[in-house]
Amino acid sequence: MSATCSSIKPQEHNGDLQFINATPTQWRDVPQKAIKYAPKSETIMLSGGLTILQDQLIQAALVSLGENYISMPNPNFESFQTGKAYGNRGQCNPTYFTVGNLVKYLQNLRDEQGLSSEEIVQKYVYITAGGCGPCRFGMYITEYKKALRDAGFEGFRITSFEHDKGIFQGDDIDDEILQFTPKFFITLIKSVIIGDIINLLGYKMRPYELEAGSTDKAIEACKELISNAFLEKKSLIKALWNCRGVLEKVKLNRLQPKAKVMVMGEFWAAMTEGDGNYNLHRFLEAEGAECIPQPIINRLMLSIWEAERALHKNENLHVENAKKIDFSNVKTRALIKLGKIAIKTHFTIYAKAIGLDDYEIPNMEKLASLSKDYYTLDCEGGEGHLEVAHLIESVKENISHLVISVKPFGCMPSSAVSDGVQSLVTNRFPESNFLSIETSGEGAANFYSRVQMALFKAKQLAKEEFESLELPKEIPAKVHNYLYQPHNQKAGTAAQLLASLR
Ligand code: SF4
Incomplete structure (x- = not known):
C-alpha cells in the first residue's frame, strides 16, 4: 500500500523533523474532480502508431463499422520532445514518442482549433495496446495518464486492449465506449493484414523504380481503392485485385x-x-x-504462439483435485486455433489477390x-x-x-x-x-x-x-514485373532473378 503525499505530515521527534504517515490511504489514479464524459455517440476515439498506411486503413475500416475514429499523425521528433517534457525520466524511446504524440495532438486541438481542455477530456478517448510487461510496456497507461495530467488534460480516458489476448479480451475494457466484438477485431485485423501486404510490396518495388516517387504514388492509389472498399462495404479481394493494375504500371529495373x-x-x-x-x-x-x-503479422503470430505455449504449460500443471477436462482450456485452445487459421487464411487470400506470392508467414515453431x-x-x-x-x-x-x-x-x-x-x-x-x-x-x-x-x-x-552469375543474352520482360517473384537460395533480388533464368 502506498500513501498520498498530502497524508504525510512532518512532525518533530527528539529535536528532528520526521515524516510520519498519519492516515495511510490507497493511492488511486483518479481525477481530482468528477468529470461528466460525453455519451458514446459524441465520443471520438483516437489511436495510431503503426505504419502510416496501416493507420490510415484502420481509420477507414473502423469508420466503416460506424465508429467515430481518427488515426493520429505519425509520431515525429516534436512528439518525442513533448513526451520528454511531460513523461517520467528513464522511459524507453517508444513511450516518449507515443505519449508525446498524443499530448501534442491534444495541445493542437486546444491551441490551434480552439477546443477547451474540458471539452477534449469529455469527448476524446485514446485506444492503445496494453499488457503486463514484463518490461516497461506494463507501465504505458500510467505514463500516458501522468503526462496528460501534467499537460492539463487530467481525467482524459485511455482504454487498452491487451496485445497478447487478441480477440480474447478480458472484462476490464470500457465497453461503453469500445466494443471489442469479433466483428470489430476481424475488421481491424483485415486492415492491418492488407497494410502489411501493400507495405511488403512497396519495399520490394521502391528501390528499383525508374521514376522516383512512382511506387509511393501507386501505393497511395491502392490505399484509396482499399479504403473505399471498406467504406462502401465492397469486396476487399476485388479491390486488391484492382491494385494489381495500378502497381503493374510502375516501371522497374530489378536487375540492379x-x-x-x-x-x-x-x-x-x-x-x-x-x-x-x-x-x-x-x-x-x-x-x-x-x-x-x-x-505486424509477425508480432501477431508471436502473440498467438505465446498464448498457445502458456496454455500448454497451464494444462500440464499438477493441480490437486483438478477436473479431468478443464473446459475453459478447451475453449481457449479452440479460439487460439481459430484465430491462427483466420489470420493465415486472410493473409494468403489477400496476398494472392494483389500478387504477393513469395512471402512466407513465419513458422513460429x-x-x-x-x-x-x-x-x-x-x-x-x-x-x-x-x-x-x-x-x-x-x-x-x-x-x-x-x-x-x-x-x-x-x-x-x-x-x-x-x-x-x-x-x-x-x-x-x-x-x-x-x-x-x-x-x-x-x-x-x-x-x-x-x-x-x-x-x-x-x-x-x-x-x-x-x-558470380552469368547474364543471359536476352532478358525476358517478366523480370521487371513485380508479379514475377522466383524463390531460390540467393539473397539479393537481382541475383534471385538471374538465377531463376538459368
Ligand atoms: S520492449 Fe518494452 S522496454 Fe523495450 S522498448 Fe518496447 S516497451 Fe520499452
Whole structure:
C-alpha cells in the first residue's frame, strides 16, 4: 500500500523533523474532480502508431463499422520532445514518442482549433495496446495518464486492449465506449493484414523504380481503392485485385544488385516509419539498399504462439483435485486455433489477390527451435527469442546481406538481453553481417554513420553474388514485373532473378 503525499505530515521527534504517515490511504489514479464524459455517440476515439498506411486503413475500416475514429499523425521528433517534457525520466524511446504524440495532438486541438481542455477530456478517448510487461510496456497507461495530467488534460480516458489476448479480451475494457466484438477485431485485423501486404510490396518495388516517387504514388492509389472498399462495404479481394493494375504500371529495373537488409529488433522501433527510428527504412533505400521489414503479422503470430505455449504449460500443471477436462482450456485452445487459421487464411487470400506470392508467414515453431539453444523461450518481454531466431534464420537460409536489429535506448528486453545473446550467435555464425543499433531520439549522425559502415560490406556481398552469375543474352520482360517473384537460395533480388533464368 502506498500513501498520498498530502497524508504525510512532518512532525518533530527528539529535536528532528520526521515524516510520519498519519492516515495511510490507497493511492488511486483518479481525477481530482468528477468529470461528466460525453455519451458514446459524441465520443471520438483516437489511436495510431503503426505504419502510416496501416493507420490510415484502420481509420477507414473502423469508420466503416460506424465508429467515430481518427488515426493520429505519425509520431515525429516534436512528439518525442513533448513526451520528454511531460513523461517520467528513464522511459524507453517508444513511450516518449507515443505519449508525446498524443499530448501534442491534444495541445493542437486546444491551441490551434480552439477546443477547451474540458471539452477534449469529455469527448476524446485514446485506444492503445496494453499488457503486463514484463518490461516497461506494463507501465504505458500510467505514463500516458501522468503526462496528460501534467499537460492539463487530467481525467482524459485511455482504454487498452491487451496485445497478447487478441480477440480474447478480458472484462476490464470500457465497453461503453469500445466494443471489442469479433466483428470489430476481424475488421481491424483485415486492415492491418492488407497494410502489411501493400507495405511488403512497396519495399520490394521502391528501390528499383525508374521514376522516383512512382511506387509511393501507386501505393497511395491502392490505399484509396482499399479504403473505399471498406467504406462502401465492397469486396476487399476485388479491390486488391484492382491494385494489381495500378502497381503493374510502375516501371522497374530489378536487375540492379542492391544489398538486401533485414530490419528487425524491438517491435515499435523496427516497424515505425519516421523519426522514431530516424526514418531507417527510407535511409537504407536512399543508400541503395532493399529492406525486408517486419510486418505486424509477425508480432501477431508471436502473440498467438505465446498464448498457445502458456496454455500448454497451464494444462500440464499438477493441480490437486483438478477436473479431468478443464473446459475453459478447451475453449481457449479452440479460439487460439481459430484465430491462427483466420489470420493465415486472410493473409494468403489477400496476398494472392494483389500478387504477393513469395512471402512466407513465419513458422513460429521453426523460429523457436532455431533460437532455443541461445535464448530461453520462456522470456516474453519485447520480442522474446524472435530477434535471435531472425538472425540465425537469415544466415542459415541466406535471406539477406545484412541484419539490422534496431532497438530503443533503454529497452530492457532488446538492448540488455537480446544483444548480449547475439554476440554468441555472431561468434557461432561468423559469416553473419549483423548490426545492433539503438535509437535515442537524438544522435542521428552517429546512427547513420554506423548503418553506412555495415551497409558497405552488404553492398559488396550483393555485388559479388550478382557478378558470380552469368547474364543471359536476352532478358525476358517478366523480370521487371513485380508479379514475377522466383524463390531460390540467393539473397539479393537481382541475383534471385538471374538465377531463376538459368
Ligand atoms: S520492449 Fe523495450 S522498448 Fe518496447 S516497451 Fe518494452 S522496454 Fe520499452
